[in-house]
Amino acid sequence: MSKSRSSEPRGPSQRQLRVGELIRRSLSDLLTRGDLHEPELSGLSITVGEVRATPDLKLATAFVLPLGGGGEERMLAALRRAKPEIRHQLARSMKLKHAPDLKFEIDRSFDRMDETRRLLSDETVRRDVAAGRAEDEDE
Structure with missing residues (x-):
């Protein structure tokens, strides 16, 4: 019996995740060592937050951010x-x-986390979450 395929989009495969993490660590090490012949990269601390590989592993997108922001x-x-x-x-x-x-x-995940924190600290959201918890406890 064959597996039926759903129409829902699937996440990355284990292989994509493994290769992405391998590239991320290797790229971080390379940038930390500063062995590149690009003068603008020397002395620049770069954070490699994530690397996403395509299903065929022919393209990898590295999400990077200069430490301290700017530039x-x-x-x-x-x-x-x-x-x-x-x-x-x-x-x-x-x-x-x-x-x-x-x-x-550019890695925008930190910006999204800050925005999520800001939204969750909003008084209206906190009140709604507390009300939802109270309803769950009443059931």
Whole structure:
């Protein structure tokens, strides 16, 4: 009996998650060591929050943020210029058949977390949550 496929979108596979995490750690190590020949990246602390690989593992998107904020566009431009060298060094350090192409984007997850905290601390939301808890306890 074959498995039926639902029309709901599926999340990343275990392989995508594993490869993404391997790339994230390797990229973080590479950027921390500062072995790149891109002058604008030297002395710049970059946080690699997440790396998402496509299902075919041919493209990996790295979500990055300069430590302390600011200079995001300059950092992205420098990473994009250094992409061939970064990809080459990652391919040497990882045990993958093919090194995926890299794409760099600003990591906005911290902004989303701050917005969520702000929303949850709003008095109206806190009152609604408390009311919902009280209803659950009454049942």
